[in-house]
Amino acid sequence: MCEMKTSPEPEVITSDEMRALEQAAISSGKVTGLELMERAGRGVVEAIFEEWPALAVGQHRAVVLCGPGNNGGDGFVVARVLKEAGWDVELFLFGDATALPPDAATNFERWSAMGEVADIKQALHVDFDACDLVVDALFGIGLSRPVTAPVLRDLFKAVSQADKPARVAIDVPSGLDSDTGLPPDGGSALRADLTVTFHAFKPCHQMKSLPGIVPESAALARYTVVKDIGL
Numbered sequence: 001m002c003e004m005k006t007s008p009e010p011e012v013i014t015s016d017e018m019r020a021l022e023q024a025a026i027s028s029g030k031v032t033g034l035e036l037m038e039r040a041g042r043g044v045v046e047a048i049f050e051e052w053p054a055l056a057v058g059q060h061r062a063v064v065l066c067g068p069g070n071n072g073g074d075g076f077v078v079a080r081v082l083k084e085a086g087w088d089v090e091l092f093l094f095g096d097a098t099a100l101p102p103d104a105a106t107n108f109e110r111w112s113a114m115g116e117v118a119d120i121k122q123a124l125h126v127d128f129d130a131c132d133l134v135v136d137a138l139f140g141i142g143l144s145r146p147v148t149a150p151v152l153r154d155l156f157k158a159v160s161q162a163d164k165p166a167r168v169a170i171d172v173p174s175g176l177d178s179d180t181g182l183p184p185d186g187g188s189a190l191r192a193d194l195t196v197t198f199h200a201f202k203p204c205h206q207m208k209s210l211p212g213i214v215p216e217s218a219a220l221a222r223y224t225v226v227k228d229i230g231l
């Protein structure tokens, strides 16, 4: 069952509509992509503390999984904000840090000044049941093909099967197409307990079930919340 915590009239927009809104705001000079990313990352942390108030106090352990695009960029912001709050944060990157898009690269640098960036393969050695939080910043609305990389398939299974950690997806549970809510061509998808999306719901957040998805990679988000990023 996928519930959406929403205002009376939940707005739903497509990923193309979201990109157009972001681009218009940036082109108008109203805001920069970097500022939108900062607001997004801070909105994710806010949503985490609202959903799990116990995490808002004291020290906890987070694992942040970053991808090669701006969804990963949001993950670098989340990692930095949690570290600044006194958390123990481990960050793993899937992709080439030198090929990150500009805003993500800036946040890669900001994170690198305070913490390590390990290769995603190292995340397979993490005991996820010793973590309080796993942040999925691998893919958002830019997923363009099935997730088939073996390291990601193995990682998705390990995270999905862990009992302890709160699993939070940034924007979209990775591996799902944000407009269909399904993994393209039977690729893998990462389970989320909470998805934090921005400005408005996307069609994937309405999915009641994921027909045909491989059970152990069930990606159905229990809850989706929308955070305003000032668009």
Ligand SMILES: NC(=O)C1=CN([C@@H]2O[C@H](COP(=O)(O)OP(=O)(O)OC[C@H]3O[C@@H](n4cnc5c(N)ncnc54)[C@H](O)[C@@H]3O)[C@@H](O)[C@H]2O)[C@H](O)CC1
Pocket: 022, 032, 033, 034, 036, 037, 040, 067, 068, 069, 070, 071, 072, 074, 101, 138, 139, 140, 141, 142, 143, 144, 145, 146, 147, 148, 170, 171, 172, 198, 229
């Ligand atoms: N645009 C903005 O100002 C903001 C965006 N936000 C966040 O950005 C993502 C969308 O970022 P984008 O770079 O367009 O896409 P992704 O990060 O989701 O992924 C693209 C990246 O991943 C590669 N890729 C796609 N599919 C696969 C695959 N199956 N296997 C391997 N690699 C894949 C692709 O080649 C790209 O390199 C959005 O969701 C938000 O999280 C901010 O939140 C707000 C500002």
Ligand SMILES: [K+]
Pocket: 071, 136, 137, 138, 139, 140, 169, 170, 171, 172, 173, 174
């Ligand atoms: K994600």
